[in-house]
Amino acid sequence: MNGLSVKRPFSAVSDNDSSEHRPSKLVKRAPNATNTVERNWGSWFGSAVQSFKGLFSSPGPTQPPMRSISPLASHPRGALGWIHSGGHQVFEVPDDGEDSGTEALAIRQKRDRGTLEARQHLNDHAARHTGIHHNPGQIHPNLEQPLFSSKYSPNFLPPSEHVNVRSSSTNSSSSAAGPSSGPSTPPRASTRPDVAYKKPSRSYSWKRQDDGSASPTTHEAYTRGPKQLSRPSKSSANLRTGRNDSGQEKMLQRHYVEAVNAGDHGTAMSLARVREAYEQDRSKERRDAARPFAARVGLSPDLRKEGDLSLSLHNLKLDVDKRRLLDDKLQGPREPRAVPKPIRNKRRPVPTSLDVQKTHVYDRLRREDQEAERQVKERLQPRIPDDVTPQQAAIIRDRFSDRSFAATLGSAELSSSSLQRLKPDVWLNDEVINFYVELINTRAKDDGRPLHCLNTFFYEKLSVAGYAGAKLARWTKRMKLDIFALDKLLIPINHGNSHWVCAVINFKQRRIEYYDSLADSGRRYEVFKTLRGYLQSEHQEKKGSSFDLRKWEDQFDPDTPKQNNYTDCGVFACQTLESTARGRDLVKQKFEFDGDNMAFFRRLMVVEIASGALGARPWGT
């Protein structure tokens, strides 16, 4: 059995080798010479599995015992109808004494004979068509060189030998084929004998290198010189389509050379046919590629012939030239087109001295530094806290619980019940607002700021009774106040016992500002009108002349922060007044608080009212 496992090439099988097969009764005919023993064990395992399956599926028939030693031996199992599984077939070859090695040899000889016959037939066929007669096994002298070789192929021959080979082949082909083949070309290689050593030219014409004949027949392709044959492999059609057939052609050439060297002319012929098919494909591509170009230049799309195409192009060019001449005659000589000046980049002057502070790099760095500093300041800017300090919270608790609380500041008076309104979600009354107005005025007086905050009664009297009816001239007289010497006049306004807003008469900027923390109601027009009338009347009363309000403008920004509820309008008005009194320009600068801060400001206002002075605002500028 050991001999079976040895793989031997078929050609090496001889009589001596086949003697080793003898001792075994069974000759394996499996395509792969694998180990028989291993396969037998596999068969045994498969049969065991089969027996298990049978055991569970049909317990009726008695199963054979599983103690079989070798399925190769004849066993009663086979008689019981137990099907061998495992796929391998076992043949019993009768030992008739004939050598199987001689049989193989006979088969091989038969095959070779057939090949020889076929080869002979093909040879005759080729000779009939090509006129090349040669004996089998002997390569024709014309075919000693590879037909498809290019000057880059390793077995390239110098052109002098090519000339000889080609001229002889041309002669032979012309003599054999007769009138069917076209007129023979003069040997091109003789005119350009050194073309093979030049650098290959990259300009390829899509025109065929024709010699007046039609497409080359198989015979011509067969007998043509290597240079001409290798030329279409880099045709412009290839370049245009971008397809690379050189790999396929190289392989085709290699097979062709091999076939020729082996004397297999049938294969060589078929390969030559394939190559011819390539040629035809390429010429078809060339023809197709001319069509879109014709359509592109506006010629007839069904223009196919090259001559027509070139003629049409020529006519087109003539037409253009004619039109140009006509234009020149009609319009006179054309003006020479103005040549645009080349755009030159402005170059920064190169600093002659080392004045660092004047360089643009210095400017840029300084700007970046300032920006970074501004950002850091903004980040370090204290923000409005969520709640007051614990000490202030204690004060608030104390004041809220004190029912007898009463505060007086200037002409303002605040009772405990009014203080309770600073608790969340309660509407502020005029006592709180007016007390806060007094706080603002006190601070302005202490700081020496030229501003004054009027109380809530001012606008109420002004809007209802008017300037003269309310005797408002007496108000400023008693306060010894000249409003036209002020920077700002702050006015809290109560709209219809429901909504607190505030207005600022800004004498410096000459504008009347109106701040509403709720949705924009149209009452601001009335406020602007009333305040303008007050300014006019006051000026007339106090200065004895009319007040020029033409350059004054009414300022209202509907995008100021809004309150989150319907009770914070008083707090909003107080804080807007305070912020304006602190010097913040709320028209140009943005508000430092919004509706979310009102809970904190309610508590802060309690502290400020209790302490009788406005607290510091580190978050403000």
Place this chain on the structure above:
Amino acid sequence: MSDAGSPSNAAETKPKADDNTLNIKIRATDGSEVFFKIKKTTKLNKLKNAYADRVGQDPGAIRLLFDGQRILDNATADDLDMEDGDVVDVLLEPQEAIVTRWQIVSSAVLLAS
């Protein structure tokens, strides 16, 4: 109605009767006027209470103004340099009118129309 005559009458009569008393006119925003005669040294919260009794209001809701300044409860006519026949304005505390969403919407509708 009697506006024109009363100060002159008071000025004529009252100083003669008593130098220490003043005739004060309390004028509401609706134009109604009430006259009071007070002593110069009387705390003016008494004036406020008297007016509240007269008009039937809560004294806490009444704001008395003299020349734009609120008259504090402890102040007297002397403190404020009141003269005979001076006018005291009275304002009512703005009652908390809850701004409802409906009011905002209606005002917006009025504006739009």
